[in-house]
Amino acid sequence: MAELRLEELTAQTIVAARNLALKPGQAAFIAPETYVHVEQDLDPAGSWPRVVMDGDHLVGYVMGAFDADATEDFLKAALWRVHVEADAQGAGVGRFAVQALADEARRRGFDRLTVVWASGEAGPEEFFKAVGFEVVGETPYGENLGALAL
Ligand SMILES: CC(C)(COP(=O)(O)OP(=O)(O)OC[C@H]1O[C@@H](n2cnc3c(N)ncnc32)[C@H](O)[C@@H]1OP(=O)(O)O)[C@@H](O)C(=O)NCCC(=O)NCCS
Numbered sequence: 108m109a110e111l112r113l114e115e116l117t118a119q120t121i122v123a124a125r126n127l128a129l130k131p132g133q134a135a136f137i138a139p140e141t142y143v144h145v146e147q148d149l150d151p152a153g154s155w156p157r158v159v160m161d162g163d164h165l166v167g168y169v170m171g172a173f174d175a176d177a178t179e180d181f182l183k184a185a186l187w188r189v190h191v192e193a194d195a196q197g198a199g200v201g202r203f204a205v206q207a208l209a210d211e212a213r214r215r216g217f218d219r220l221t222v223v224w225a226s227g228e229a230g231p232e233e234f235f236k237a238v239g240f241e242v243v244g245e246t247p248y249g250e251n252l253g254a255l256a257l
Pocket of ligand 1: 121129133134136137138187188190191192195196197199200201202203211224230233234235237238244
């Protein structure tokens, strides 16, 4: 894998990011129920979507959501999405994306990054733990609330 880099979304990459092929069973985990219920409260100005490029090839997508004034702590600096193309998984792209978002959160003055995920066979639990998130609670929808100290 060449050197990974982040890029802002363009008309072309939005489509490619939406069409990233995942592994069987993974699509069920990309939108936790907890997030679906609070999505309308997100401040669009705090949205931080980026694609991860490996040379000319789009291999991942990450979206952060920032809102220092959010009433819920887990919406202040949140990892909203991270997807890595099936063929590029297991090579550090996801870790790179999370680190980039953590750097951005730190730059904005936050001291922790949070994420919500559902437990399950093809889910991201082991990934989130491997990159440093600790389970700090459970949401009202029975999903895991993880936090990464920055
Ligand atoms: C979760 C996901 C983003 C991980 O991306 P990735 O590029 O394969 O992850 P990386 O290669 O950077 O792995 C980083 C660490 O996590 C570990 N890891 C990743 N997936 C794992 C799995 N399924 N089981 C166990 N460990 C896993 C890796 O072993 C690695 O650990 P190490 O550095 O200690 O060796 C990817 O599998 C994916 O896109 N899943 C579908 C979408 C999804 O569920 N997103 C999260 C919710 S939006």
